Amino acid sequence: MLDRFGRSIDYMRVSITDRCNLRCRYCMPDGVELLPMRSILTYEEIREICAAAAELGIRKLKVTGGEPLVRLGCPDLIRTLKSVPGIEQVTLTTNGVLLGRYLPALVEAGLDAVNISLDTLDRERYAAITGRDELTSVLDSVDAALASPLRVKLNAVLQKGVNDDEWLSLAGLARDRALDVRFIEMMPIGLGKQIEGMANTLLREELLRRFPELEEDASVHGNGPAAYVRIPGWKGGVGFISAIHGRFCGECNRLRLTSQGGLKPCLCYGDVTDLMPLLRGETAGEERAALLRSALENAIWNKPKQHCFEELESITEKGRMARIGG
Numbered sequence: 001m002l003d004r005f006g007r008s009i010d011y012m013r014v015s016i017t018d019r020c021n022l023r024c025r026y027c028m029p030d031g032v033e034l035l036p037m038r039s040i041l042t043y044e045e046i047r048e049i050c051a052a053a054a055e056l057g058i059r060k061l062k063v064t065g066g067e068p069l070v071r072l073g074c075p076d077l078i079r080t081l082k083s084v085p086g087i088e089q090v091t092l093t094t095n096g097v098l099l100g101r102y103l104p105a106l107v108e109a110g111l112d113a114v115n116i117s118l119d120t121l122d123r124e125r126y127a128a129i130t131g132r133d134e135l136t137s138v139l140d141s142v143d144a145a146l147a148s149p150l151r152v153k154l155n156a157v158l159q160k161g162v163n164d165d166e167w168l169s170l171a172g173l174a175r176d177r178a179l180d181v182r183f184i185e186m187m188p189i190g191l192g193k194q195i196e197g198m199a200n201t202l203l204r205e206e207l208l209r210r211f212p213e214l215e216e217d218a219s220v221h222g223n224g225p226a227a228y229v230r231i232p233g234w235k236g237g238v239g240f241i242s243a244i245h246g247r248f249c250g251e252c253n254r255l256r257l258t259s260q261g262g263l264k265p266c267l268c269y270g271d272v273t274d275l276m277p278l279l280r281g282e283t284a285g286e287e288r289a290a291l292l293r294s295a296l297e298n299a300i301w302n303k304p305k306q307h308c309f310e311e312l313e314s315i316t317e318k319g320r321m322a323r324i325g326g
């Protein structure tokens, strides 16, 4: 369906948990409070919302979190979502720690692609950034994913003075591997507000300086706002998701569903449509389905024109990324 600015909204990010087995310093550091399980959508509720969304033109779903693979039964959910009429693609964003273990079940369930978050290739640094010594398992998962039929992307968030010196080695993973490496600019959401990231404009310039033969790549690599470049001879591409230094709101095609059943049309603003009262209320059958569709229609229609990440005081989203669903 189109929103009131004429954007076609066909992609929904679905957060299935606020829990995580890592403690990334910009997302979910130690000591954060977790939601009680009863306030998290059940898989059946998620299916119901996705089915209603599909009736309105949502075609692609991204399962995320928190860490989606810490919730038991994630592959079963993916199988269920793949069977929802109208849904064409289901993909997963994961930190990769448990991916090796669940990969066969995910492939079997029909998963289309996986994004793995990886901010550093240094073991000690990885432990410092994520709070856990898990780099080896993540790298093993990347290899396993590459050997599977899944399309693979790596997501890296650079922090000034922490891992920004690794941008070239991270990008270099695409030299001999058929995967895309994407740099996501740090967004002023949750703890990201307090951490200085790296401007993708600088990375692009630096990449071009080192590889003057670099080519813009306008082909579609996925559902998101990444802009890609190709370096001749490299097997994979390098992408830039530049929420801060490359506003892409005009092409934004997404809606978010939080693990607590909130429909969230823009990351920047705290406004959510709480679906829980409807899902856990008395209304049933066609009336319930119609109310759900109508809530989704309203959320899509009223999607804000653009984010306001450049004016920190105007950002009304106060939650953490792990809870919203990054």
Ligand code: SAM
Residues within 6 Å of the ligand: 020, 026, 027, 064, 065, 066, 067, 068, 093, 094, 095, 115, 116, 117, 155, 156, 157, 184, 185, 186, 187, 188, 189, 190, 191, 192, 193, 321, 322, 325, 326
């Ligand atoms: N746990 C999974 C993972 O790490 O891929 C999925 C959820 S995580 C919130 C999704 C992505 O959001 C990760 O790549 C993470 O690095 C990114 N992220 C978290 N906080 C962010 C922020 N403030 N700005 C930009 N990206 C952020």
Ligand code: SF4
Residues within 6 Å of the ligand: 020, 021, 022, 023, 024, 027, 028, 065, 066, 067, 095, 117, 130, 321, 322
């Ligand atoms: Fe967990 Fe992903 Fe947040 Fe890291 S970025 S704490 S892996 S949800």
